[in-house]
Amino acid sequence: MVGSVRLPGLRHPAPPDHMPSREAVNLVLICTLAVLALHVTHVPLWMVLAASCLILWRYLIDNLGWRSPGSLVRMLLAIAMMVMVYKHYQSLLGRDPGVAMLFGLTGLKALELRRLRDYLLTVFLLYFLTVAAFLYSQSLWVGGYAFLVVALTTLCLVQLNQPLGAPWTRCLRLAGGLLVKSIPLMCILYLLFPRIQGSLWGVPIDAYGVIGLSDRVQMGSVHGLIANDRVAFRVEFDGEPPANRDLYWRALVLEDTDGRVWTRRSDLDDDPVPETIRERGREINYSVTLEPHNQRWLVALELPTVTPAMARRRAGYIVEANRKIRNRFRYRVQSHLDYRTGPLSRDQRFWGLHMAKAPTPRMQQLVNDWRAVAKTQAELVQLGFNYFREEPFFYTLSPGDIGNNPVDEFLFETRRGYCEYFATSFVTLMRMADVPSRLVVGYQGGEWNPAGNYMVIREFDAHAWAEVWLPGRGWQRVDPTAAVAPERVELGFSVLSRMAQNGHAFGVLDVDAARAAAQSNWWQRGVRETGFYFDFLNNAWNQLILDYDVDQQREWLRTLGIRTPAWVVLTGTLVLVVVLLFLLMAVVMLRPRPDRDPVVAGYRRFCAKLAPLGLERASYEGPWDFARRVARARPDLDGEVRRITSTYVNVRYRNRFAALPVLRRQIRQFRPTRSGGA
Amino acid sequence: MNSKPQHEIAAEMATVPTAKVLRTAIDRINEIILGKDRSVRLALCCLIARGHLLIEDIPGVGKTTLAQTLAAVLGLDFKRIQFTSDLLPADIIGVSIFDTERNTFRFHRGPIFSSLLLADEINRATPKAQSALLEAMQERQVSAEGVTLPLPELFFVIGTQNPQHQIGTFPLPESQLDRFLMRIGIGYPDHDAERKLLEGVDRRTLLNSVEPLLEESTLRRVQRKAEVIRLSPALLDYIQALLHATRSAPWLVHGLSPRAGLALSHAARAWALLEDRDTVLPEDVQAVAPAVFGHRLQYTEDTATDAGLGLVDRLIRSVPIP
Amino acid sequence: MARNTTRPATVERITLGRRQLYMLPTRYGLYFCVALVAMLLMALNYHNSIAYLFTFLLAAMAITSMLYTHRNVAGIEISAHAQAPVFAGESAKFSLHTENDRPRPRSGVWIHCGDRAERLELGAKDSASVELQQRTTRRGYVEMDPIAVSSAFPLGLLCTWSKSFRFNARCLVYPRPHGRYTLTPAAAGCTPQSYGTHADGDDFVGLRAYHPSDPPRHVHWKASARSQELLTKRFGGGGGTVWLDWDRLVELEPESRLSQLARWVVDAESNGLSYGLRLPGSVIGAGHGKHHRHRCLKALALWSGQ
Incomplete structure (x- = not known):
């Protein structure tokens, strides 16, 4: 056995290393599996299999007496793993190959667990891998699971340090107590540790993927989002939320098209004309918490009138953040639902009438018919809208394939589709009729979460609609989808999907009937309502934990009165608070447990009052022995001490509990002077 | 000295409160055994707690006199056996003798059938004789030749022995020592007491003039009273802590049995009664502990010579009062 | 015998307190710090709030474990006593008596004596003894080697240790029983x-069955009468x-x-x-x-x- 451990420049007695107990060994293997489970979603399958096999191998070595591989075999395995990782990622550096390599190493390390050192290093590796899992997912679920894993790993660490293997209950209590008692310190560190703005080294591109709405729309492209129930953003309104049919969340305006694909204008960056809005009606103030999508657009109700901080207005009444949204982004906006916009610029007219290719004869015929009837542009738009309402168009989430000339085919042949189909066809028709118009994409509707009083808008709420410019009124929204399936706009997509579940077709029922058709049974309702609570938790998790960054820290510190959060000030505060908290914990944890028995506690106080006079009661001294000794040393105290001792003895040894208040009073009033009066 | 007839005094004492009875008895004994208040009290305490007493000291300090005085003052039926190497169990218990007239064996009761038996120099008898006595002490009955005879309800043994392990002695084994509730020493008298002894009358003649103060029923009353003295849970904790300390102290050969703990609680109750209290206090436990534990504990070799403190005192000092 | 005056004073009984105890990270504690720094860098670089949170949880745990480590050792009472005397050449045995008057158990405490370490497990409000052996070469009293206490409970990241104490326990060492002369009348x-x-x-030691050569005055007649056979008194x-x-x-x-x-x-x-x-x-x-x-x-x- 080694008697002590040598530290740089210091030699002191230290516990020698011991062999971990059998229970601890098995626990480490279980723990390893639990940690690796956090990574199975992004580590290559072969690596998952390899690591699992290695751990199984180790288990068989321990429990079935299989042979342990030599160091050469282990070395070869490590090299093979490294080569495989390199071939898979073309690199050994960076997040993904690094995590994959650590993943494999953990499995490999399981094979060579022998001394305490190996075990402890594995445990530290497991901690690291647990934290590394947050680079991939930061959801509440992963967080909760990771906390359990950390608790398990800590249990492992405690068990490893009990040479004989302590009872499970004790280890559990220890590990649990340790974690719980660490939480206050953790909070302090979390809140006050200075956050930095940039990165220490380049963040790989692969850290963020583009999610959600795309700025390229063609028939069928929103389709991918329909099955996606990921949250796009959440909204808290200052007052009452507007009706569902007014909830048009504007994200992008697409004006350019090649006949199939709609995109943003290429010359957007140097738009010279500020667009004006004459707002009418009441303003709506609300906060949006946007999930990261790695693009710059922000959503706002039509039309936004006050631009949020760290963002600017762009042409087409859209709002763009100053940088790409890579973290959850919370901003406040103001919108007016009723508005007029100003005159059309030359530029806008050009793009509003832009056509990619010549229309087909039957499309031209249709538009010519309308122009013959309509006297004004507004009537023309109305005719177009009526066309969609009166002709047999069907709203469906599964339209068939569409060929080379999509608008023509859709208008005259298939007539089945959803928002993009209607919106793009409508815009095309309007442009043919010389009405400046454009395609707007964003989200429509949302689901009210009664648990947290906010609105959740998911990816499947994505929507596309048309906007036309009418003289005197400016840009006006026209949503041809509402003509075909009013319930989509009135009730929102989630109701629509419930209708589909219940086997109803869209666009045939009026709004009330549609709402009735969307009625779910108690089970579905229960699931939905539980879902509200989960989303509420998720939202709280996001706002409290995930979104805490430099800005929030600064804001929080400002409320504390720290106005200049210089690095030094912050660090100093942090150290000070940590030390204070630690001392507080030390006082609480290390103080001797107070006597539960008030009698004993009272007598202790009495003795404590005599101790400064050099009359310290020995622990083995009986009460009367002590009283006599006190009387000998200080005859002036005799009477009082005798009285107190007598009461104490009566209460403690003769069970005269009624005298306890008397004892307390006597002890309280007992104030011996330092020098004897007599 | 009281000149009243014996039965009158005793009858008088039967009605007075226990405390006064005991105080009078102690005073009377102290008139004969000079300057040994503590030993006298312990001896009396032992009798009240229904235990047997072992007096260990060098010859000539008054072991026998103490026993005799106790017997005389308490009015007990007193017998004495001088233990020698050729003492046989029958000499203690009694012997069956063939009665030729009736043609049967008749059991002649030995000296053990008494209320207070003084077993002088108990360690000079062979183990066989010792165990006959000690068995009777434990069982409070005697088995001889197939007959079981109960001993009197009041039955005390006061054993005396010399401390030195001399040739030809048979030290009592630990298991036998355990049957004595207490072991006390007497020690040399202090200066004044010794002077008085030298000046005064021979103690033995003084002893002859002593008249009993109590009768058996009074003593029994006192004993019953001692049994109901209150022993609070706090003190039970203390006694347990003391026992536990003996079991874990490295300087002791072995720890104490639960019987020793029971003995301590009985003795402490009796002591509290002697102090005229209805409740046991830690001081009572500490007062009797050396006598009750002393002969049951043994220092590991060598430590005994180094320790300044008495063994039990050391033990008491190591256990805080809860 | 001149006593070495520079030797620290001996004690009979100690209670480990704050003044006697020191604390430093162990080797493994330093490894853990390295892991923590790596996690922190990861959190910093990726602006990952939850990675921060967990890193700080682990750091807080290490800090909190200081209190556990200290509490595990502080307040233990130790006293030492020599056991039975031994002959020179044998191992002198000392028992260390440790007491825990706190209501929670203490585990993984090590007692260092010389270059040896003994493990100690103490239950709540319990006491335990540890036996320490020490080689002896000469007769006389042998002083107990100084002892120290250490513990890395509960996580092994921090080690607390006490300065060393010299107890006033000494074990008597008899001379080695050795010599060429056997015990014969001539030699002794x-x-x-x-x-x-x-x-x-002339001290009576017991009775035994009568042998014809026994002198008649040694026959215990009283006993013989009772037991139906002749018994001789033995003296020794x-x-x-x-x-x-x-x-x-x-x-x-x-x-x-x-x-x-x-x-x-x-x-x-x-x-x-x-x-x-x-x-x-x-x-x-x-x-x-x-x-x-x-x-x-x-x-x-x-x-x-x-």
């Missing part, structure tokens, strides 16, 4: 009438005394003489003889038994010239 001074012959003192003790005499071993070095005498004491005791010891300056009268043996051997152990 014997009173002529006793040694080797049938011992007949008093007469047969072996005197173990320093002066008879003139040809030996003093230490060898002591060893020789120790051997005789051991032999005499195991043969059930009565023996006495004569040393220059002290004489121990005849006797036998455990205590007598100890007295004699102690005198030999502590003998320091005329």
Whole structure:
């Protein structure tokens, strides 16, 4: 056995290393599996299999007496793993190959667990891998699971340090107590540790993927989002939320098209004309918490009138953040639902009438018919809208394939589709009729979460609609989808999907009937309502934990009165608070447990009052022995001490509990002077 | 000295409160055994707690006199056996003798059938004789030749022995020592007491003039009273802590049995009664502990010579009062 | 014997408190710090709030475990005592008595004595003893080596240790019982009438069945009458005394003489003889038994010239 451990420049007695107990060994293997489970979603399958096999191998070595591989075999395995990782990622550096390599190493390390050192290093590796899992997912679920894993790993660490293997209950209590008692310190560190703005080294591109709405729309492209129930953003309104049919969340305006694909204008960056809005009606103030999508657009109700901080207005009444949204982004906006916009610029007219290719004869015929009837542009738009309402168009989430000339085919042949189909066809028709118009994409509707009083808008709420410019009124929204399936706009997509579940077709029922058709049974309702609570938790998790960054820290510190959060000030505060908290914990944890028995506690106080006079009661001294000794040393105290001792003895040894208040009073009033009066 | 007839005094004492009875008895004994208040009290305490007493000291300090005085003052039926190497169990218990007239064996009761038996120099008898006595002490009955005879309800043994392990002695084994509730020493008298002894009358003649103060029923009353003295849970904790300390102290050969703990609680109750209290206090436990534990504990070799403190005192000092 | 004045004062009993205890990270604690720094860099670089949170949780845990480590050791009471005397060359045994008056168990406490370490597990409000052995070479008293206490409970990341304490426990070491002379009447001074012959003192030791050669006055008639066979009284003790005499071993070095005498004491005791010891300056009268043996051997152990 080694008697002590040598530290740089210091030699002191230290516990020698011991062999971990059998229970601890098995626990480490279980723990390893639990940690690796956090990574199975992004580590290559072969690596998952390899690591699992290695751990199984180790288990068989321990429990079935299989042979342990030599160091050469282990070395070869490590090299093979490294080569495989390199071939898979073309690199050994960076997040993904690094995590994959650590993943494999953990499995490999399981094979060579022998001394305490190996075990402890594995445990530290497991901690690291647990934290590394947050680079991939930061959801509440992963967080909760990771906390359990950390608790398990800590249990492992405690068990490893009990040479004989302590009872499970004790280890559990220890590990649990340790974690719980660490939480206050953790909070302090979390809140006050200075956050930095940039990165220490380049963040790989692969850290963020583009999610959600795309700025390229063609028939069928929103389709991918329909099955996606990921949250796009959440909204808290200052007052009452507007009706569902007014909830048009504007994200992008697409004006350019090649006949199939709609995109943003290429010359957007140097738009010279500020667009004006004459707002009418009441303003709506609300906060949006946007999930990261790695693009710059922000959503706002039509039309936004006050631009949020760290963002600017762009042409087409859209709002763009100053940088790409890579973290959850919370901003406040103001919108007016009723508005007029100003005159059309030359530029806008050009793009509003832009056509990619010549229309087909039957499309031209249709538009010519309308122009013959309509006297004004507004009537023309109305005719177009009526066309969609009166002709047999069907709203469906599964339209068939569409060929080379999509608008023509859709208008005259298939007539089945959803928002993009209607919106793009409508815009095309309007442009043919010389009405400046454009395609707007964003989200429509949302689901009210009664648990947290906010609105959740998911990816499947994505929507596309048309906007036309009418003289005197400016840009006006026209949503041809509402003509075909009013319930989509009135009730929102989630109701629509419930209708589909219940086997109803869209666009045939009026709004009330549609709402009735969307009625779910108690089970579905229960699931939905539980879902509200989960989303509420998720939202709280996001706002409290995930979104805490430099800005929030600064804001929080400002409320504390720290106005200049210089690095030094912050660090100093942090150290000070940590030390204070630690001392507080030390006082609480290390103080001797107070006597539960008030009698004993009272007598202790009495003795404590005599101790400064050099009359310290020995622990083995009986009460009367002590009283006599006190009387000998200080005859002036005799009477009082005798009285107190007598009461104490009566209460403690003769069970005269009624005298306890008397004892307390006597002890309280007992104030011996330092020098004897007599 | 009281000149009243014996039965009158005793009858008088039967009605007075226990405390006064005991105080009078102690005073009377102290008139004969000079300057040994503590030993006298312990001896009396032992009798009240229904235990047997072992007096260990060098010859000539008054072991026998103490026993005799106790017997005389308490009015007990007193017998004495001088233990020698050729003492046989029958000499203690009694012997069956063939009665030729009736043609049967008749059991002649030995000296053990008494209320207070003084077993002088108990360690000079062979183990066989010792165990006959000690068995009777434990069982409070005697088995001889197939007959079981109960001993009197009041039955005390006061054993005396010399401390030195001399040739030809048979030290009592630990298991036998355990049957004595207490072991006390007497020690040399202090200066004044010794002077008085030298000046005064021979103690033995003084002893002859002593008249009993109590009768058996009074003593029994006192004993019953001692049994109901209150022993609070706090003190039970203390006694347990003391026992536990003996079991874990490295300087002791072995720890104490639960019987020793029971003995301590009985003795402490009796002591509290002697102090005229209805409740046991830690001081009572500490007062009797050396006598009750002393002969049951043994220092590991060598430590005994180094320790300044008495063994039990050391033990008491190591256990805080809860 | 001159005492080394620079040696720290000995103690009888200590209670480990804040003043006696130190704390530093262990080797593994430093590894853990490296892991923490790596996690922190990861959190910093990716602006990952939850990675921060968990890193800080682990850091807070390490800090909190300081209190656990300290609490595990603080307040233990230790006292030390020597066990039975040993002969030179054997291991002296000391028992360390440890007490825990706190309501929670203490585990993984190590007691260091010399270059050895013993593990200690203490239950709540319990006490435990640890036996420490120490090599002996010379007779006399051997002082207990200083001891220190350490613990890395509960996580092994931090180690607390106490400064070393020297207890005033000393173990008596008898001289090694060794010598070429066996215990014979010639070698050891014997009173002529006793040694080797049938011992007949005048102390009664018991009864045995009658042998025809027994003198009639030794027959216990009273007992014989009761047991239907003749019983003879046996006497022993008093007469047969072996005197173990320093002066008879003139040809030996003093230490060898002591060893020789120790051997005789051991032999005499195991043969059930009565023996006495004569040393220059002290004489121990005849006797036998455990205590007598100890007295004699102690005198030999502590003998320091005329």
